[in-house]
Amino acid sequence: MSNPLLCCGKGHLTPHDSEKETLKPNKKTKKKSTNKMEPVFVNGNHIPAVCPFSGNSAESVNDKKNLRVKLNQPMKLRNYLDSSLQTLDTLHTRENDIALIESRCTRVVCSGSVIDIPRPDAVRTPEEIYCDAEKFFKEYYASIRRENSDAHRARLQEVKAQLEKKGTYDLKSPELVYATKLAWRNATRCIGRIQWKKLQVFDCREVTTAKGMFEALCTHIKYGTNKGNIRSAITIFPQRTDDKHDYRIWNPQLINYAGYVQEDGSVLGDPGRVEFTNICIKLGWKPTYKMWDILPLVLQADGKEPEFFDLPRDIILEVQMEHPELDWFKELGLRWYALPAVSNMKLDCGGIEFTATAFNGWYMGTEIGCRNFCDASRLNILEKVALRMGLETTSAVSLWKDQAVVEINKAVLHSFHRDTISIVDHHSASEQFIKHLENENKARGGCPADWVWIIPPLSSSLTQVFHQEMANYYMKPSYEYQPDPWKKYNWEKSEVKPHRKFHFKQIARAVKFTSKLFTTALSRRVKVTILYATETGKSEQYAKELGTIFGHAFNAQVFAMDEYDMFSIEHETLILIVTSTFGNGEPPANGQDFIEHLFQMQNMENELNDSQSAPSPGFRTPTPKSLMRTNSVMSPPPTCKRPLSRVESNRSTTGDSSIEHLGPLSNVSFAVFGLGSSAYPKFANFAKTVDRVLGELGGERILEIATGDEMFAQEQEFRVWSSKIFQVAAETFCMEENMLTDARNAISKLPLTEETIRFGKPSTTVSMKQALESTYKRQIIPSLVKKVKRLGDNTEDRETIFVDMQPRDVVKYDPGDHLGVMPCNREEIVNSVLKRLKETDFDVPVQLQVMKETLSPLGSSKTWEKHERIPAVSIRDLFTRFLDITTPPSTTVLKYLAKACTDVKDSLKINELILDSDKYDEWKHFQVPHLGEVLEGFPSCKPLGSLLAALLPTLQPRFYSISSSPLAHPKHIHLTVAIVFYKVRNGSGPVHYGVCSNYLKNLKENKDEIFVFTRRAPTFHLPKSLSVPLILIGPGSGIAPLRGFWHHRKYQIKELSKKENIGQVWLFFGCRTKGMDIYRVEKEQAVREGTLNRVFLALSREKKDDNKYVQDHLREEGQAITRMLMEEGGHFYVCGDCKMAEEVQQTLKQILQQHTNFSALEAEHFIMNLMDDNRYHEDIFGIVLRTAEVKNASRETARRTRLESGQSQS
């Protein structure tokens, strides 16, 4: 066995002596080993002597006498045009990853130019398969950062078990996707590998018939062709089990022109396809004997007889050739197809062989211009063209061949370009490949490449690759040649199959009507992952709705971002994001890890890129936290170049080689919908950040980000977006129109009906604590209410209360953490809804059940299953504790209410709201109707409680910043709560009451029990050291966590064993009038005790002309604040509503500029660094106070913006 490293085609390079150092016989070459652990080779597979599969020792059959280079020696590879491109290949030294092959090279002969390197084709033993599988899974799990994990070990066990049972095993879908891309990456002869991450995989392993193969390949051709904007794709059919049941595509390429030998010996058509044309004819295909006949697809499923199928001409895109200057060129009548799709190679990965695959990229011009048109064994048009050009063809020295071939290649590029069909010229391809080598060297220490094949056939030495040394070695997974199937085929027994002719539409229709199950399987090939992050449940609701829509045509899965395995993201096909924004432009809690992971990926990408684009000195890479919390101007410029869109990257006819770097998500298509409220300064900021980062990581945005503003038409925007994205996704993945009808019908229908939902008898009863825990997936703590008292003066629109409770269980928390409270809806609203339901018994436990229909060969069967979200409690409890009946109903709920009306006038009125989005929005924001009022407005509406319960959103817990300290108030929890109440219809309607704040206000001391849970707020904790100064800013109820701080600190100081330097604590509080100065007495006492050093009170309505806000006091103390932050390591805490928090941040920026020589940008950076150091803390409540003011203003702006942009839709 010889070493493939020596076969890199160096003989074709100008003789340099650079390689001498690697070619020199190496004295340290390993001797033939007698060690039992030495690797051995069976069927060309590298098998460790002690096989982990069988545990047996295998005999060494390896003869290494030809091994002239010690494998683990890095290899210097020079570029003779640009010495800076010199690299060191270390990849080949990873002995375990390099597959040794039976090459034709010997000790004295390099066979680098031999095209067909035979690979073993014998059926593999389980031992051989396992050895490859082990290597593959090592690489796969390393790629998802799980090498040697339990999952990795378990997977190997699973593989072993499958091998023992059936002699082979199945790859999971993400593993197959990974393998196909890696095999491309390892394809030594391919110059276009810079695109290796961008490959659409059609997993067709469920196909069992030749007809099924044909349909899948038609889909592939359509998808890959994409009206000329070619997309790389691969289709994979079932793997080899034994060699009697192989799947094979007999065609060398999916699209081929026939070649017919004429009586005079000349060939009509493509001489390169004469042999295969004859095979088709032998199988019974009836040719028309014309130039440019497309050969049928000859397909063999499960080792059965091959069948042939005519390709529908309407799916084949062809280019008619013309020359930009030579008018006569088009008279030659030349053409070529747009999609080069190799279909006779085998994918070899993890020991598994996929014998039927079809893979396409896009053409490099010379493949057509030089090889197909000018090879003497192909169309051979060179002389004809030269004569038309008037060249002297009798003498080689006139270089007529060279002149003609250039014009032919110009014509090819020009014609593809004219039709805007993807093609790349050889100069650009060469530059891209050099860039790829560079990328690969950084990413994995080298890139196996076959110089003989990489250098283009035209103007070789004018391209960069010609001057580049390359190392040729063989890695798996790989694409392999395999013996021509007709050579193995038993022609004696052959049965001629009927000639089949279909149009693509017919195929799709046939698939649809003949087998519903098959349609589902077909659609399952395209996976859609829908990820949501939510705080109050809306994004989840929308994401699930989207899942239902996509489920009709795709393999759709919905996950919360924190449930999703982030390491799978690179192997996704289509990701749809639905997310809200919380805090001050931050992710909801369950989106935090997701964005951090994306930022980490981005950092890794940036590290991979060259140093010239690194951030300027002194620039600290911000953490995800600060990136999310600051304005986008503060984010570092992404160092990796903007990835090109598919259109840009594919249409590289101009010689533009700017495909510098394909990010890790370059194979992933995505779209984002962001929920938010324009009442907040950073509207839908999290969604926008996710959209940007996914794009920067190379993802392909198939639709621009859309947002739904809570202030205006959020729901309508979502509906518009969901149907648009469905359409775009269907087009992107070439779904046929008639396959989509089901989905479209489903979009306009209610997901459930009165017939498919009911209240049944529960199998067991559960306590309220258990019921809440099962719905909210939280550990609930019942707590006894000890005290509820008013804080400060009441005014007509302001009231604040203090709540003290005693949890029944031990509660661990730190000051700054949040308490989640499970509220109850007001009794009068619950009653007004219950009295309108069709059900009558409200006080016995019931279980909401949904009808599930299952299709089986025996027909359909119907069963009732528990509703996943709603627990077994009474209907009254359901509407009191679990369902949101105060938020104005969505149009989905209204749709059902319209149906539940017996008076057609009522239905019409409701339908008006559903159909006119402006009207609906106006109604929602002006009337702010709760469900009781809605039902009152439509007297004939009598809904079924079970269906209503399934359609209504879940009542959300409310969060409160804990106002107590575990040290100062053990076994108690305190809250400071601003009561929400307001008059609807801009102050002229009835009073509405905030659900939770009023629930808390009306609790009975020492009697009522409430259900709560704690939530950590690690970014709002006190620093460990007591010596650093604290600046606390919390106007109104924003004082809540700050009270916990000063009480806690008092105990911390008391417990200090030795005197320590105690930092200053300054509190900035604001309210309207002196009477509303809550906790005044406590603050005074804290000042006396020295826990608070200074307290500033900003009164905004006390005096007519001397109103102050906390920001004013901050400004006055600007110099001291600057010193505390810059010199004394101080911490800055802001708590309360979002607008105030934003204004405070801007004020601090101004202060820093005024008291230092910082520019605006430097001040921003300083604040960002404070955030990264966890010294700038924010606890944002949302818009709780000033709600009407803020809402009206932002609604007006939102409406204007929408009207101006012409987006309003009804």
Ligand SMILES: Cc1cc2nc3c(=O)[nH]c(=O)nc-3n(C[C@H](O)[C@H](O)[C@H](O)COP(=O)(O)OP(=O)(O)OC[C@H]3O[C@@H](n4cnc5c(N)ncnc54)[C@H](O)[C@@H]3O)c2cc1C
């Ligand atoms: C992390 C965090 C910490 C918090 N800490 C505290 C705290 O310590 N103390 C505290 O008091 N609050 C705090 N809140 C706010 C608290 O969670 C609740 O949002 C608040 O108590 C209101 O809840 P509710 O159920 O009473 O009102 P809801 O029933 O939720 O009603 C509030 C909604 O009513 C509507 N609304 C209000 N006014 C009007 C109007 N004029 N016109 C039309 N619609 C209107 C708005 O849609 C508003 O969102 C915190 C919030 C968060 C996110």
Ligand SMILES: Cc1cc2nc3c(=O)[nH]c(=O)nc-3n(C[C@H](O)[C@H](O)[C@H](O)COP(=O)(O)O)c2cc1C
């Ligand atoms: C405390 C709080 C902070 C918020 N912060 C923002 C924000 O910074 N930007 C924004 O656009 N929306 C913000 N919102 C509005 C939410 O994004 C909006 O209500 C969204 O519809 C909630 O969707 P969800 O139920 O999926 O979480 C905030 C809401 C609250 C209650």
